Amino acid sequence: MTDSTVISEEGVVTEVVGPARDTAPRGRTITAPRHGTTRLLVTGIGVVAPTGIGVEEHWQALLRGELAVRPIEGFDASQYGVTVAGQVRGFDAEQYIAPQLKVQTDRWSWMSLAAATLAAEDAGYIPPEEAYATSVFLAAGSGGNEFSQHEIQRLWSRGPRSVGAYQSIAWFYAASTGQVSIRDGYKGPSGVVVSEGAGGLDSIGWARRVARRGTPAVLVGGTEAGVTPYALLCQVTSGRLSTAPRPEDAYKPFDRRANGQAIGEGGAILLLEEADAAAGRGAQRIWGEVVGYAATHDAHHHEDPAPDAAQYTRAIRLALADADVAPGEVGMVVADGAGIPELDALEASAITAVFGERGVPVTAPSSWTGRLMAGGSALNVATALLAMRDGLVPPTGNVEEPVEEYGLDLVRETRQQELDVVVVLARGFGGFNSALVLRRHRPEVGA
Structure with missing residues (x-):
C-alpha cells in the first residue's frame, strides 16, 4: 500500500490510502483554510x-x-x-x-x-x-x-x-x-x-x-x-x-x-x-484566464499504470469544481494522448466518465509533435488558448482507425467550435494526473 496526499486548489486536503477503486476519494477529507481567490x-x-x-x-x-x-x-x-x-x-x-x-x-x-x-x-x-x-x-x-x-x-x-x-x-x-x-x-x-x-x-x-x-x-x-x-x-x-x-x-x-x-x-x-x-500596466492582449486546476496521483506503482482511471477522473472533476464549471460548459478537451493502447483506454474512460460518451470534442495535438514530456503539456496549454481565440479545434494526427469503443468524439479534421471553456489534461510517468480549466477572458468580471 502507498499513501498519497492531494491538495486541491479549493483548499481541501484528501488522504488517499492505496489505489482507489472508484471515483470518490478514500480515507478522510479535511477542510483546510481557504486562500483568497486570485484571477x-x-x-x-x-x-x-x-x-x-x-x-x-x-x-x-x-x-x-x-x-x-x-x-x-x-x-x-x-x-x-x-x-x-x-x-x-x-x-x-x-x-x-x-x-x-x-x-x-x-x-x-x-x-x-x-x-x-x-x-x-x-x-x-x-x-x-x-x-x-x-x-x-x-x-x-x-x-x-x-x-x-x-x-x-x-x-x-x-x-x-x-x-x-x-x-x-x-x-x-x-x-x-x-x-x-x-x-x-x-x-x-x-x-x-x-x-x-x-x-x-x-x-x-x-x-x-x-x-x-x-x-x-x-x-x-x-x-x-x-x-x-x-x-x-x-x-x-x-x-x-x-x-x-x-x-x-x-x-x-x-x-x-x-x-x-x-x-x-x-x-x-x-x-x-x-x-x-x-x-x-495596460496589458494589450489577454489570451485567456486560468480558472481551475487539480492534480492527483495514482498511488499505485512507479512504472505500471493503475488498473483503473479513478484518480485521473477525480483530477478532472476537482478541476471543474475548482473552476465552478459544469461538464456541459466545456467546449473542448485537450487529451494527454499517450499512444499506448492501455493508457489510451484509461484516459478515454476518465473523459467519458466526466463528460459522457462523445459528450465533448477531444483532440490530442501532441500527435503532431511527439511527446515533449513537461514541455508537451505546456505546449498544449498554448494550443488550447489559440483554439479559443480562433474558435477552432485542431485535429489529432495519425489517426486512421479510431477505437470507437473508447466512446470519444475524437477530432480528426479541424473543426469550428465556440470555445468559451477548455480543459487540458496531462499525465506523467509514475502516476501523475493533472487537469487545467481555461476560460475565455471576460473583462467585465472584476473589472
Missing part, C-alpha cells in the same frame, strides 16, 4: 516546438496538419531501436542568448530562455522596478542531457581536468528556471516542478499559489531537449516508445494501430499575471 490571466506565450518557433508558426502547422515527427537528425539512432522524433528545426540560440551564456548551458535551457523572451515580447512585458514582482516557476523532466553527455565523455577519455565547471549546473533540472531568473532579473519566489509529462500544468498550479501570496506575474511552462543519445537510451527503457520506422506509423493516439510514443523536444513558456496587475 490569473495569460498575457504572453512563447513557443519553441517541432511545429515552429513562435505561436503563429506552431498554430498554422497544426491547422495544416503537418507532421513534425521525422527521422532523428544529429546522431545515428538506429542502434536504439527508435528512429523518429519531433525535433526543433531552424533554432538559432544566439538570436536569444548571449554567446557567453550559451557555452554555460544545455540546449533545453536555450529553448527555455528563447521561449521566455518570446513570451515577454508577446505580452509587451517590461519587468517593473520591483524585481520581486516576477517569478519563474518552470517544469522539467529530462534536464541537460547533451551537455552532460559531452562532459562525461571528456571525463572518461581525457581525465577530470577536461571537465568544465559548468557541468555542475547545466544538467540540473532547475537550470532553466535559474538561468531565466538571472538573465531577466526576475527575483520573485521561483522553483521547478518535476512530474514528467504533467509538469507543464503543475507549474501553473504552483503559479496560482505564488500569486495568492502576493507575486503578480509568473512565468510558467517549460521545454525539453531529450532527443540525444543518453536521454533516448533512458527513455527506451520505459518500453513506451514506438519502434515504427515511419513517422506516420509511430505515434497514433486512440487508434487501433497505436504502438507507442514518439519523443520530442521543445515546449512553451507562458506569462501569467494577476488580473489587476495586468490591467494596471
Whole structure:
C-alpha cells in the first residue's frame, strides 16, 4: 500500500490510502483554510516546438496538419531501436542568448530562455522596478542531457581536468528556471516542478499559489531537449516508445494501430499575471484566464499504470469544481494522448466518465509533435488558448482507425467550435494526473 496526499486548489486536503477503486476519494477529507481567490490571466506565450518557433508558426502547422515527427537528425539512432522524433528545426540560440551564456548551458535551457523572451515580447512585458514582482516557476523532466553527455565523455577519455565547471549546473533540472531568473532579473519566489509529462500544468498550479501570496506575474511552462543519445537510451527503457520506422506509423493516439510514443523536444513558456496587475500596466492582449486546476496521483506503482482511471477522473472533476464549471460548459478537451493502447483506454474512460460518451470534442495535438514530456503539456496549454481565440479545434494526427469503443468524439479534421471553456489534461510517468480549466477572458468580471 502507498499513501498519497492531494491538495486541491479549493483548499481541501484528501488522504488517499492505496489505489482507489472508484471515483470518490478514500480515507478522510479535511477542510483546510481557504486562500483568497486570485484571477490569473495569460498575457504572453512563447513557443519553441517541432511545429515552429513562435505561436503563429506552431498554430498554422497544426491547422495544416503537418507532421513534425521525422527521422532523428544529429546522431545515428538506429542502434536504439527508435528512429523518429519531433525535433526543433531552424533554432538559432544566439538570436536569444548571449554567446557567453550559451557555452554555460544545455540546449533545453536555450529553448527555455528563447521561449521566455518570446513570451515577454508577446505580452509587451517590461519587468517593473520591483524585481520581486516576477517569478519563474518552470517544469522539467529530462534536464541537460547533451551537455552532460559531452562532459562525461571528456571525463572518461581525457581525465577530470577536461571537465568544465559548468557541468555542475547545466544538467540540473532547475537550470532553466535559474538561468531565466538571472538573465531577466526576475527575483520573485521561483522553483521547478518535476512530474514528467504533467509538469507543464503543475507549474501553473504552483503559479496560482505564488500569486495568492502576493507575486503578480509568473512565468510558467517549460521545454525539453531529450532527443540525444543518453536521454533516448533512458527513455527506451520505459518500453513506451514506438519502434515504427515511419513517422506516420509511430505515434497514433486512440487508434487501433497505436504502438507507442514518439519523443520530442521543445515546449512553451507562458506569462501569467494577476488580473489587476495586468490591467494596471495596460496589458494589450489577454489570451485567456486560468480558472481551475487539480492534480492527483495514482498511488499505485512507479512504472505500471493503475488498473483503473479513478484518480485521473477525480483530477478532472476537482478541476471543474475548482473552476465552478459544469461538464456541459466545456467546449473542448485537450487529451494527454499517450499512444499506448492501455493508457489510451484509461484516459478515454476518465473523459467519458466526466463528460459522457462523445459528450465533448477531444483532440490530442501532441500527435503532431511527439511527446515533449513537461514541455508537451505546456505546449498544449498554448494550443488550447489559440483554439479559443480562433474558435477552432485542431485535429489529432495519425489517426486512421479510431477505437470507437473508447466512446470519444475524437477530432480528426479541424473543426469550428465556440470555445468559451477548455480543459487540458496531462499525465506523467509514475502516476501523475493533472487537469487545467481555461476560460475565455471576460473583462467585465472584476473589472
